[in-house]
Structure formats: C-alpha cells, structure tokens
Amino acid sequence: MQPISLPPRLLMGPGPINCYPRVLTAMSTQLVGQYDPAMTDYMNDTMALYRRVFNTQNQQTFLIDGTSRAGIEAALVSCLEPGDKVLIPIFGRFGHLLAEIAERADAEVHTIEVPWGEVFDPQQIEDAIKKVQPKLLAVVQGDTSTTMFQPLEELGTICRAHDVLFYTDATASIGGNPLNVDEWQIDAVTVGLQKCLGGPSGSAPITLSDRFVEVVRKRAHVEAGIRDAHHESASGLRIRSNYFDLPMIMDYWGEERLNHHTEAATMLFGSRECAVQLLSEGQDAVLLRHQLAGDAMLKGIQAMGLKPFGDLKHKMSNVVGIHIPDNVDGEKVRHDLLHLFNIEIGTSFGPLKGKVWRIGTMGYNARQDAVLHTLQSLETVLRRAGFVLPAGEAVDAAMLVYAGER
Known part of the structure; x- marks a missing residue:
C-alpha cells in the first residue's frame, strides 16, 4: 500500500x-x-x-x-x-x-x-x-x-x-x-x-x-x-x-x-x-550527440582492454557490444554495477547469451556525464574482479572524443 x-x-x-x-x-x-x-x-x-x-x-x-x-x-x-x-x-x-x-x-x-x-x-x-x-x-x-x-x-x-x-x-x-x-x-x-x-x-x-x-x-x-x-x-x-x-x-x-x-x-x-x-534540439544535433556518445563509449571500452563485438563499420551509434573476458564473471559484473553504482548494462540473447555485454548511449543518456560515469564504474568493478586494465585510460579516451581529438 x-x-x-x-x-x-x-x-x-x-x-x-x-x-x-x-x-x-x-x-x-x-x-x-x-x-x-x-x-x-x-x-x-x-x-x-x-x-x-x-x-x-x-x-x-x-x-x-x-x-x-x-x-x-x-x-x-x-x-x-x-x-x-x-x-x-x-x-x-x-x-x-x-x-x-x-x-x-x-x-x-x-x-x-x-x-x-x-x-x-x-x-x-x-x-x-x-x-x-x-x-x-x-x-x-x-x-x-x-x-x-x-x-x-x-x-x-x-x-x-x-x-x-x-x-x-x-x-x-x-x-x-x-x-x-x-x-x-x-x-x-x-x-x-x-x-x-x-x-x-x-x-x-x-x-x-x-x-x-x-x-x-x-x-x-x-x-x-x-x-x-x-x-x-x-x-x-x-x-x-x-x-x-x-x-x-x-x-x-x-x-x-x-x-x-x-x-x-x-x-x-x-x-x-x-x-x-x-x-526542438534538431535532428542533426541529436544524431551528432548520439554519434559522439557512442564513439566515446567505444573508445573508452577499447582503452580499457576490452574487445568490441561485431563489424564496427556497421555498428549502431547508440549501442556497443563487448566480448566478456574469459576470466570474468559477466553476470557478477552486471550485478555489481547495478547494486553498487545503480548502473544497468545489458547481456545478450541466443548465441551471444553470456558472451557479450551491451552498453547503450541513447536519448537522455547520450550525454558526456553518463558515458564517463559508466566507464569509470565499469573500470572499478572489473578491477575489483581481478581484471587487469590500465587505470583511468577509459575515461581519458572518452574525454578525447568529446574534445574532438579522436
């Protein structure tokens, strides 16, 4: 009640x-x-x-x-x-x-x-x-x-x-x-x-x-x-x-x-x-905002040492697939992101179930602070899970995209 x-x-x-x-x-x-x-x-x-x-x-x-x-x-x-x-x-x-x-x-x-x-x-x-x-x-x-x-x-x-x-x-x-x-x-x-x-x-x-x-x-x-x-x-x-x-x-x-x-x-x-x-924002401006957010997320994921899924020439601007590393419990990472940082990312279906994470940058969330917060939180969860990665480089790579340098 x-x-x-x-x-x-x-x-x-x-x-x-x-x-x-x-x-x-x-x-x-x-x-x-x-x-x-x-x-x-x-x-x-x-x-x-x-x-x-x-x-x-x-x-x-x-x-x-x-x-x-x-x-x-x-x-x-x-x-x-x-x-x-x-x-x-x-x-x-x-x-x-x-x-x-x-x-x-x-x-x-x-x-x-x-x-x-x-x-x-x-x-x-x-x-x-x-x-x-x-x-x-x-x-x-x-x-x-x-x-x-x-x-x-x-x-x-x-x-x-x-x-x-x-x-x-x-x-x-x-x-x-x-x-x-x-x-x-x-x-x-x-x-x-x-x-x-x-x-x-x-x-x-x-x-x-x-x-x-x-x-x-x-x-x-x-x-x-x-x-x-x-x-x-x-x-x-x-x-x-x-x-x-x-x-x-x-x-x-x-x-x-x-x-x-x-x-x-x-x-x-x-x-x-x-x-x-x-x-009111303008279609071209909205497309650019999604492209920037998607590019920043992709570059951040790559800088973290993670491998994107699929043919990147044909990737949607608003979502990226990520191969879950062999030595990482993908569901525990999602659980910790959700319950420690209040961030939800996706798993996948069919032949990709348990093999791929999916991170979206869409609509209201296609913005710089959401991208940076997600990358920093994912880095922290992965590091605590024992995954070796270069500290801070994911956020730095994303910020370079927003600065127009990548």
Missing part, C-alpha cells in the same frame, strides 16, 4: 533507458475526452510531428497503442494474407521476431541469414528477392541483440524495381541513426519510444506509404460506417486482428474519427513530447 519508490538507476543497457524529464512531465497531464477538440488537435499535432521525425510526407503517420511489438504486428498482420510470400533477412534476434509474427499470419516466410555481428550487402537481398518474388521485404534497421545497423538506402529502389513492398522496424535505431523514409522509398516503418527517442515503452509510431495503404485498404470493408465482419475482400481474407487492423485505426485517426479504441492519452502526450524534444 506504499507509493511506488524505485532506485535511481542509470539505464545504460540496450533499452529501455531513462526518459527525458519533459516527457515524464507531459505524461502527468490530466485527461480530456477522446473526442474533445483539444484531444483531437493533439492527435493531429502528433501526426504532423512524427512526419518530421520519420522524414516523410506520408499522410498515414500516427500511433499504435502498445509497445514497439504492437506496431510490428499491426504492419505485418494488416498487410500479409495467408499464403503471401515475405522475405526476412535475419542478422539478430529481432529478425526472428519478424519471421514469427509473419508465420502467425500464415504467410509463406522465406529467410536469409548472416552470422550475428554482420549485416547484409544489398546484392544479397536483391538476389533473394529475385528468387523468392515476395509480396513484402521485412527487415530490421538496427538490431540491439547484435548492435548491428543494416544499411537501407538501396533497398527501396530494389523493392520498387521488383514490385515488392518494403517494411522496416527501426525501433532501436530511430533518433540516433539516420532514417529517411521518403528518400529511401520505405513503404512502412514502425518504431518504439524506449530507445533514442527517450520515452517509455508503450506507444508505437508508424508511417505508411500510399502504396502500403492501398494494399491494406483492399482488406477493409465499410458500409455506412459499420464493418461487415462476415465479408471477405476480393484479394483474400479480412484482417484477422481487430486491435491491429490498420484501416480501422486509420479511420480512427482520420477526419472520420470512427470509433475503434480509446486512445491511450497519456502515451500520446509522452509520444508527442519525444518528438518535440528531438525536433
């Missing part, structure tokens, strides 16, 4: 991270009715802000109420009909997630894989598209399980050449790495707030091209504002999910305001503030 009281953690893992204070303030705002003009004005405002965040002119840019996984499911379940072919390049845990969701939609799922720590060359993906001839290419832009960043710039042109829809999950990368939806000809993008956007998990911004909207609209049925639950579209079965039915959600966010759900107002306020934070 006591009030919530949590320890003052510094969340330096792969997400979630500490929220921007202005986001928390926005989320304490009192509610109004879901059709109050003040509320619908903020819905429209949020749509306009996220068009700028996504760098798109897409009219259909809004929020899915739920975590980033809800956005993924809405995009895939609304697009894919049973038997549709989907191609999923997998380079980490979240590629497997896309495949699972597509399988649950009874799509015909085709995957290609590279070892964890690598990404795909565009030619590999085009070759697979020619072979599979899918309806949809679904790829993760940044996969925090491996810290890798898949280049997307050429994939949109490839997909248009082969009449393939192009979807990406950019939850882990947006805000800390470039994402130019229109320029790169991406048809659908879903993200979450809990990484570089600096908010809590629970809302999934989404943007849809006219091409994508046309496909999912063919599965929608409206007669006098009432959907015919028994009718099937000319192209196949109706969308199996009510909650994740994108045409219904588009009608809710559109001028019709057709009732679908009650908008999660508190999450909308937080989502809006995440966008305001990014855009």
Whole structure:
C-alpha cells in the first residue's frame, strides 16, 4: 500500500533507458475526452510531428497503442494474407521476431541469414528477392541483440524495381541513426519510444506509404460506417486482428474519427513530447550527440582492454557490444554495477547469451556525464574482479572524443 519508490538507476543497457524529464512531465497531464477538440488537435499535432521525425510526407503517420511489438504486428498482420510470400533477412534476434509474427499470419516466410555481428550487402537481398518474388521485404534497421545497423538506402529502389513492398522496424535505431523514409522509398516503418527517442515503452509510431495503404485498404470493408465482419475482400481474407487492423485505426485517426479504441492519452502526450524534444534540439544535433556518445563509449571500452563485438563499420551509434573476458564473471559484473553504482548494462540473447555485454548511449543518456560515469564504474568493478586494465585510460579516451581529438 506504499507509493511506488524505485532506485535511481542509470539505464545504460540496450533499452529501455531513462526518459527525458519533459516527457515524464507531459505524461502527468490530466485527461480530456477522446473526442474533445483539444484531444483531437493533439492527435493531429502528433501526426504532423512524427512526419518530421520519420522524414516523410506520408499522410498515414500516427500511433499504435502498445509497445514497439504492437506496431510490428499491426504492419505485418494488416498487410500479409495467408499464403503471401515475405522475405526476412535475419542478422539478430529481432529478425526472428519478424519471421514469427509473419508465420502467425500464415504467410509463406522465406529467410536469409548472416552470422550475428554482420549485416547484409544489398546484392544479397536483391538476389533473394529475385528468387523468392515476395509480396513484402521485412527487415530490421538496427538490431540491439547484435548492435548491428543494416544499411537501407538501396533497398527501396530494389523493392520498387521488383514490385515488392518494403517494411522496416527501426525501433532501436530511430533518433540516433539516420532514417529517411521518403528518400529511401520505405513503404512502412514502425518504431518504439524506449530507445533514442527517450520515452517509455508503450506507444508505437508508424508511417505508411500510399502504396502500403492501398494494399491494406483492399482488406477493409465499410458500409455506412459499420464493418461487415462476415465479408471477405476480393484479394483474400479480412484482417484477422481487430486491435491491429490498420484501416480501422486509420479511420480512427482520420477526419472520420470512427470509433475503434480509446486512445491511450497519456502515451500520446509522452509520444508527442519525444518528438518535440528531438525536433526542438534538431535532428542533426541529436544524431551528432548520439554519434559522439557512442564513439566515446567505444573508445573508452577499447582503452580499457576490452574487445568490441561485431563489424564496427556497421555498428549502431547508440549501442556497443563487448566480448566478456574469459576470466570474468559477466553476470557478477552486471550485478555489481547495478547494486553498487545503480548502473544497468545489458547481456545478450541466443548465441551471444553470456558472451557479450551491451552498453547503450541513447536519448537522455547520450550525454558526456553518463558515458564517463559508466566507464569509470565499469573500470572499478572489473578491477575489483581481478581484471587487469590500465587505470583511468577509459575515461581519458572518452574525454578525447568529446574534445574532438579522436
């Protein structure tokens, strides 16, 4: 029966991270009715802000109420009909997630894989598209399980050449790495707030091209504002999910305001503030801040005598993987960082479980003091665990990055 009281953690893992204070303030705002003009004005405002965040002119840019996984499911379940072919390049845990969701939609799922720590060359993906001839290419832009960043710039042109829809999950990368939806000809993008956007998990911004909207609209049925639950579209079965039915959600966010759900107002306020934070600071400035923090953390890790994981040419700016030294108990290091210094870093999944730490520098925590405090604390914990390392050089290396000397 006591009030919530949590320890003052510094969340330096792969997400979630500490929220921007202005986001928390926005989320304490009192509610109004879901059709109050003040509320619908903020819905429209949020749509306009996220068009700028996504760098798109897409009219259909809004929020899915739920975590980033809800956005993924809405995009895939609304697009894919049973038997549709989907191609999923997998380079980490979240590629497997896309495949699972597509399988649950009874799509015909085709995957290609590279070892964890690598990404795909565009030619590999085009070759697979020619072979599979899918309806949809679904790829993760940044996969925090491996810290890798898949280049997307050429994939949109490839997909248009082969009449393939192009979807990406950019939850882990947006805000800390470039994402130019229109320029790169991406048809659908879903993200979450809990990484570089600096908010809590629970809302999934989404943007849809006219091409994508046309496909999912063919599965929608409206007669006098009432959907015919028994009718099937000319192209196949109706969308199996009510909650994740994108045409219904588009009608809710559109001028019709057709009732679908009650908008999660508190999450909308937080989502809006995440966008305001990014855009008021400036996208280029935010990208630079994440790049500096990521570079400083990487140089500090290397100066400590630790080995980064994966192909560093394709590392996300906002998270670094670190091989756990053979003579070090990785979980004890994480335990001591958490309980002695109130700092959380991450472990990993699948083939990397117990072999790699992951340290994030995202959103509100992509700042110099958080980087330096984490490096100094990690050095102390490692030294106390018996790991031999050059004292003080990690922080010095990071400070050189911030000074523009490395």
